[in-house]
Amino acid sequence: MANTFVKIASTTVGSGGSSAITFSSIPNTYTDLVIKISGRTSTSGNTDTITLSLNGSSSNISGQLLFYNSNAGGALNASTSVSGQEGGFINGATSTSSTFSNVEIYFTNYASTSNPKRFSVDSTQENNATGTNAMYMGFFAELWNPGSQVAISSITLTPSASFVQYSTATLYGISNS
Amino acid sequence: MPATYEPIATTTLTSPAASISFSSIPQTYTDLFMVANLRSSDPRSGGQSVNLRLNGDSGTNYSKTGVYGSSTSVGSFRQTNAGVIELSCTMNGTAAGVFAQNRVNIMNYSNANVFKTVLYRVDTEIYASGEIALYRSTSAITSITLTEPSSLNWVTGCSVTLYGIKAA
Numbered sequence: 528m529a530n531t532f533v534k535i536a537s538t539t540v541g542s543g544g545s546s547a548i549t550f551s552s553i554p555n556t557y558t559d560l561v562i563k564i565s566g567r568t569s570t571s572g573n574t575d576t577i578t579l580s581l582n583g584s585s586s587n588i589s590g591q592l593l594f595y596n597s598n599a600g601g602a603l604n605a606s607t608s609v610s611g612q613e614g615g616f617i618n619g620a621t622s623t624s625s626t627f628s629n630v631e632i633y634f635t636n637y638a639s640t641s642n643p644k645r646f647s648v649d650s651t652q653e654n655n656a657t658g659t660n661a662m663y664m665g666f667f668a669e670l671w672n673p674g675s676q677v678a679i680s681s682i683t684l685t686p687s688a689s690f691v692q693y694s695t696a697t698l699y700g701i702s703n704s
Numbered sequence: 705m706p707a708t709y710e711p712i713a714t715t716t717l718t719s720p721a722a723s724i725s726f727s728s729i730p731q732t733y734t735d736l737f738m739v740a741n742l743r744s745s746d747p748r749s750g751g752q753s754v755n756l757r758l759n760g761d762s763g764t765n766y767s768k769t770g771v772y773g774s775s776t777s778v779g780s781f782r783q784t785n786a787g788v789i790e791l792s793c794t795m796n797g798t799a800a801g802v803f804a805q806n807r808v809n810i811m812n813y814s815n816a817n818v819f820k821t822v823l824y825r826v827d828t829e830i831y832a833s834g835e836i837a838l839y840r841s842t843s844a845i846t847s848i849t850l851t852e853p854s855s856l857n858w859v860t861g862c863s864v865t866l867y868g869i870k871a872a
Contacts, residue, residue, distance in 0.1 A: 531711055591773060592832065603778050604778060607830075636741060642861070647827045666833065
């Protein structure tokens, strides 16, 4: 039986950091895509966000965000503002050292040329600390609808500053047959 | 290398259907993972719940807890002695080609000594949630059924895949 869950590409950030991580020339032979991220950025503060671009653009992405953060009186919140954070939350430079976020992004039917693309993001930024934005957790429900439907062929993850060394991102293809 | 993550079955509707089911689920895996992309024939816009039942059990043998955020509210819920686990679908008045995404994990599904726990994410573009459910039965899971709560249909294009995951 053909492999169902296949690594397409993987990036580990080196000592110089990286302003973005891009997966390009994504084959359209799978059913779904999954990106798994362990990340930290050089952005000042406990928490940074990841902008996600599909086929070179972060336009035409809408969604619903459910999140919890540790700020004073922290509570569960909802927002439809996903712009600039389509790829989730990530540890920033002043978060507890050696601490990296976990993010999973799941695209269903990414290669469809007739339908908009649904994707979800599960994102955690835990810090074992107090203070502003010491912890962020989020569930994102998002939709890419560019009008003229095409397969997703490239995905770019961009923090506010740079991914730091030891950040990793892996793209997997999942086949349903 | 033996396969660890295998598709058990896929249903992609080429015509409307009242339900989508997987039966005679092999008991040779450790965990199950299901991805369900669903749209109802309900003519309204927005999201709608989906009835998920295990082993055809419609008794009040389910309980569930979750957190959710929508375009109008945010909160948590808990329900005991429920007759169903609820996922989500997009209704047919929503923009064309848009389906809800549901990802469902059932760990240890074939173990005859434990009740079954379900961990799932439910997403439409106006609703995001993380939920858990308990199915109070030690029976192995042999079937999964998805039905529309108003007895309407799933539309053409709905796709659901059941995967088996082996620990060794």
